[in-house]
Amino acid sequence: MRQLNIPAVLLVVVGILLTACGPDAPSSVPVTGAPPTPVDGELQPDLLIAAANIEFVPNQVSVAAGVPFTIGFDNRDAGVPHDLVLTGLSGEIIAQTGVVAGPAHVSIQVPALAPGSYTFTCQVHPNMVGTLTAE
Numbered sequence: 001m002r003q004l005n006i007p008a009v010l011l012v013v014v015g016i017l018l019t020a021c022g023p024d025a026p027s028s029v030p031v032t033g034a035p036p037t038p039v040d041g042e043l044q045p046d047l048l049i050a051a052a053n054i055e056f057v058p059n060q061v062s063v064a065a066g067v068p069f070t071i072g073f074d075n076r077d078a079g080v081p082h083d084l085v086l087t088g089l090s091g092e093i094i095a096q097t098g099v100v101a102g103p104a105h106v107s108i109q110v111p112a113l114a115p116g117s118y119t120f121t122c123q124v125h126p127n128m129v130g131t132l133t134a135e
């Protein structure tokens with residue numbers, strides 16, 4: 001009973017594949033080589049992330065992949081300790097500010113990242129979570 005529609009589904013899938021791979025499909029431009037090597041002093045402008053009212057502001061940021069950058073971390077919560085820990089695709093720590101009580105501003109350098117989605121968290125407040133996308 002459950003097999004009744006499989007041939008029809010296969011036809012549809014094959015049809016889609018043929019359409020997508022047809023002779024008129026534009027050839028994609030090949031991606032060549034590694035990202036450009038950054039020159040000293042040519043860092044991206046600071047990414048500014050604040051901690052305010054026990055939240056990261058903003059909590060969604062994006063950077064160019066393959067280029068080191070700095071994060072300026074601005075703890076605006078007076079008397080409240082926060083930090084910012086950037087973790088990689090396997091949960092490894094890439095960069096961290098250390099815990100600072102607000103108001104305080106610290107900067108950290110982040111090495112060039114492979115394209116992907118990274119997470120930043122506050123170790124003091126596990127509900128403080130943000131996403132950094134390298135693209």
Ligand SMILES: [Cu+2]
Nearest residue numbers: 082122124125
């Ligand atoms: Cu915090």
